Amino acid sequence: MTALDTAVDMRTTLGSAPIPSPVLTASGCSAFGGELEPFVDLTAIGAVVTKSVQLRPRSGRATPRMAETPSGMLNSIGLQGPGIDGLLAEELPWLAERGVRAFVSIAGTRVEDFAELAERLRGVPGVLGLEVNISCPNVESRGEVFACDPVAASDVVSAVRAAADPAHPVYAKLSPDVTDIVSVARAVSEAGADGLSMINTLLGLVIDPDTMRPVLGGVTGGLSGPAIRPVALRCVWQVHQALPEVPILGMGGIRTGLDALQFVLAGASAVSVGTAVFNDPSAVARVHDELAVALGERGFASLAEAVGYAHR
Amino acid sequence: MTALDTAVDMRTTLGSAPIPSPVLTASGCSAFGGELEPFVDLTAIGAVVTKSVQLRPRSGRATPRMAETPSGMLNSIGLQGPGIDGLLAEELPWLAERGVRAFVSIAGTRVEDFAELAERLRGVPGVLGLEVNISCPNVESRGEVFACDPVAASDVVSAVRAAADPAHPVYAKLSPDVTDIVSVARAVSEAGADGLSMINTLLGLVIDPDTMRPVLGGVTGGLSGPAIRPVALRCVWQVHQALPEVPILGMGGIRTGLDALQFVLAGASAVSVGTAVFNDPSAVARVHDELAVALGERGFASLAEAVGYAHR
Amino acid sequence: MSPLTAPAPRAAHPPVQRTVEVVGRRAVDAYVELTLSAPEIAERAQPGQFVAFAVGGETSALLLRRSIAISTADDGLVTVVVSAAGPGSAWLTERQPGDTVDVVGPLGRPFPDPPPGARALLVGGGYGAAALVGLAARLRDAGHEVDAVAGAAGADRLCSVQELTGIAARVAVTTDDGSSGRRGLVTLAVDELLPDAGVVYACGPMPMLRAVADAATARSIPSYVAVEESMACGIGVCMTCVLPIVGEDGRTRFSRSCTEGPVFGGDRVRFDDVGSLPWDVVGADAMGVVAP
């Protein structure tokens, strides 16, 4: 990323952690960052939000794992990953050596799993904070997704907040597949979340007209990309309206600086770029630059001034 | 529409009402049918699902009422319409004269409104049945949308079923903006719905980068079009899986015969084509033809055989 | 107050949907003029009507059609003048001869006939002037004197001046920056030509339409304006394109600019209230808006 010479102060924070750019990767959409090195200066972006990690290594689901949809895609990866040991041994040291900030996404199927992961990440070099993936619709678990129940979601968040490094901001990642996202947002904030990541994918399905069966091995999958942007923006808008003091990491279909600007105006103090990276591997850096220009053109001296500006 | 000479038997039913084609318009996306006359043989399509009508004439909301989004659009019309008197005086006679089947969508803000509308439509010539719009997120009303609460939704549906012409099938139109669509589907089925229309639009928002305010007069609006198709299909799949005996009128982003086929395979016994009509005014007839060809190519002798086939 | 203008009549023919070939493309300053081989649309079209294009090709994420006024429709050819405003219109301006486009038209209501013998004043803003070329020719052929005013922000945004000059008795040009014709708004020229006019036709941006309509109405001259409101369908089924229009019964309704317009009597458009929901619009009470 070539830092553009715009006058706009692009610094922001994730909870108490300062970052130089408000544009981050999205969990699961840039692996652990390394593959983007040929395309992006990883130290200049807000942070690499790592693929959600669980306690044990996971194979993920059988293929097919994706289906392209109009202006979006459906995925059902099943949280393939190295497990916390692998992450601590390989990925985080790699990022730390290079001075890349890691916002570590953690996932689990029991409250204790989340707490243990937070505990294991205490004091780890290069870790900026935690994103708690309580909303992934792809995890194979009996029962409902945590994020769909304010009580279950709060249980996870308070356990993580209690176990985590006090210096690590804890962001709860919410699912849009709920009747009332504000009530979930309120519950997890009260449970100690320092911020909210919004949104995870929408639950979707595609049927293959040839096989006449669902395309994905996992039957349903998560819908992402520009197709869902209006839903994501609505969630950010509603939650910022109700809880203006809670920091929001906005995401869902961001592809350009003007898309990111919409999230900022709706109330996000930082954004993640997910699926757009598949289309454009340099998207995270490009979105930063475009957002800086867009803010400058609109007379903002800093990103902070624009956060929530559409609610005025 | 030129009926293609396919061997496939395309007849289906809405509840107990037989229709010659499984492809219908979608409420609010073809007004009262008349404007499509230059493009489509209205008597050959399944039915015209009319714009949701309320007791009184409504102006609808101030403009802007729409925003284009990636592979979709956001609308906030606010149920502009002539009211039930106007509908009975003008639109329904026009359709009846031409032998066009009308599936009348009714909406209201109180249970009694819905019941009164159903009552007023008893025995009206040309009326095939009723679609109960309990899920429109655009209606200006205090409190929650009916469709987001299984109890409120059931109250409306049982009142309508009690008041409606016994010969009129009553379909409840569900919103995807709920944590558990199956529970709503089950509740309204038990309350007497003869079928389910799925889905209505998703609540969304777009911010104008120039004005830096929400584009729509109504701030939020309903997201429709191919962008939402995977979500719609997932809803149809889940509900058919749980309640295989309940007829489903599927909709949400259908643009081609292969899109419609996906809904049929997921469990819909008929489909509505909504936003795609704005792109292609002959879409309803074209989708019928393409679906007939697609079914024939896959060896189905009748539409009925294909309903829910993906669950096998 | 004199009675309001008679509403524009319905078009003589219903629209058709066709895939047509682009047979000509010409960059005209800031705009692109496309010529389409579209005989079935050309033979049905009346001045004031428009067409709606599907944009972006087979893989397009742009679902909604783009409405573009018909400039001329003769000998099986339809011409349109397109300004690249956003992605859809930009795509249209990039079409080349030999490409095909999916188009629906003619749509909307045409300009009504002028009062017998009336001298007509045509006022076009920006690419809006293109929509008046066919009308100018028809009026002249019907024996009316025609004056025309074309205005724009700058010289490169003027349009169809040459065509109008070939038809109209007098043509005035204004630009905001004085880069062509007189510096100022079209009203500068309109005010001078209006005294001679028996009817006014206008097409262009809303503020211009409003100024022209107000000036005409102030002199009790009937005016017709072709409006441009954001449209999702163009054929009357979506209700996105409404404006507050005073009907024949004197009551205001949210009327669709695609099927009840785009041509409205200039005195029937409540310009002040565009974008709001006045209490006296039919059905506003059901929306919870109460009379003050």
Place this chain on the structure above:
Amino acid sequence: MSPLTAPAPRAAHPPVQRTVEVVGRRAVDAYVELTLSAPEIAERAQPGQFVAFAVGGETSALLLRRSIAISTADDGLVTVVVSAAGPGSAWLTERQPGDTVDVVGPLGRPFPDPPPGARALLVGGGYGAAALVGLAARLRDAGHEVDAVAGAAGADRLCSVQELTGIAARVAVTTDDGSSGRRGLVTLAVDELLPDAGVVYACGPMPMLRAVADAATARSIPSYVAVEESMACGIGVCMTCVLPIVGEDGRTRFSRSCTEGPVFGGDRVRFDDVGSLPWDVVGADAMGVVAP
């Protein structure tokens, strides 16, 4: 059992992302060969690698890149052979000289070098043969004897036979319908040429790769296959493109075919288990899959 093939090495150079010009387009039976002026990709590319195109242009609803094998990369030019399978590849085949496309590459791991002095057998199915043209030239230049087999459903789906004939010592052609060469599957010819081979390279549909790899492994001949698995990103960040691959430690992992492939040892791909989740894949236990 002999030890498994050494995994394909990483590429020598990281990929770049560039907007490049199409400088040549040639319809070759059922396919289209595009030539791109892409010096920075050409100079980095090694046989077996691929590029990923953004498709559909500015207004596209197709978000994901399309992966296409590099056929040749010389003198700043990259050639690819594209089959119009769906909307994205169809759009690619419609590109004309002068058009620009956004491309990322070279991606993936190249074919490893053959054992010293080994005679190489190259097997291409359909457009898969195109991916072997660059390899054939490199092997020949390095002094290896090269035999080639090209197979397809019918004559119009054969590819690069002329190029391969110019390089290989022996070239065999098979078609399922006998419309060109011998009637039958590539294995017909492979079985005959295999006894002379010291290494096998294959590119084509999965069932073909499997048959070729099995035949080679049965004779203890090392084989390398370039697989084609559905890819969302092509650069290793999405995890959609995984296959069950036996690693150096003998354990099976879901490995990304974009960055750990597309070239895998033919004996390392568990063809039988593609599309399922065998219990012995690393991490399957955490998914709830238990050993039988």
